Amino acid sequence: MEERLQNILAHRGVASRRHSADIIAEGRVTVDGVVVTEPGARFDPSRAAIRVDGRALAAGVERPRTIMMYKPAGVLSSVTDPFGGTTVLDLVKGKVRERLVPVGRLDKDSEGLILLSNDGDLALRLTHPRYEHEKVYVVRAAGRWSDDKLNVLRGPVTMPDGYVTRPVPVEVIRTQANNTHTLLFRLKEGRKRQIRYMCSAAHLVVLSLKRVEIAGLRLDERLKPGEWRDLTPAELARLSR
Secondary structure, three states: OOEEHHHHHHHOOOOOHHHHHHHHHOOOEEEOOEEOOOOOOEEOOOOOOEEEOOEEOOOOOOOOOEEEEEEOOOOEOOOOOOOOOOEOOOOOOOOOOOOOEEEOOOOOOOEEEEEEEOOHHHHHHHHOHHHOOOEEEEEEEEOOOOHHHHHHHHOOOEOOOOOEOOOOOEEEEEEOOOOEEEEEEEEOOOOOOHHHHHHHHOOOEEEEEEEEEEOOEEOOOOOOOOOEEEOOHHHHHHHOO
């Protein structure tokens, strides 16, 4: 029976239907050797040879699997890197059978909690703006400190593309005599490089940025950069609420 291509990808655990449509539109999917860029194109998955980024689509429906990873700085939170850099999928390559994809993004220069999953519904719930899941970041920044900078950090802040952020809860964890400060940010928007631009607006330079929580799920403190583990049933249930 024929199905929409984006639905086939979602059912096989490639990504959510929404993200699958983006993957198709980017020209990353071939059917019988031909690039298809229309998400609504219909095919019979039992007969068509479908590949994503050159990899054959897994046969049948994979068992749902979601892992948490401590992403190291310098690693891309993407499926592939056209320039040959290391991605989060490279860190699990050969260690998991399921076709996992990153749930959301974390800047290359940032570290900390990222989820990899083949559960399209869970990925949609965690990444769609309407759910407004909170993400928590610990940031070390440098620059002279004054109380008015905290007001700037809390926003709103105008991004380079003109977008104006909503006010953000920011706490000062520690300030040091050498003009370095540890700050806690709680974001529900998560615009690209948002925290770095917020710090820049306050004339602060980000030294390190670490995501420690997504939707109430804390980064396992036992994990070291590059390590990962499967989510527990209780953790999955919490994320699915």
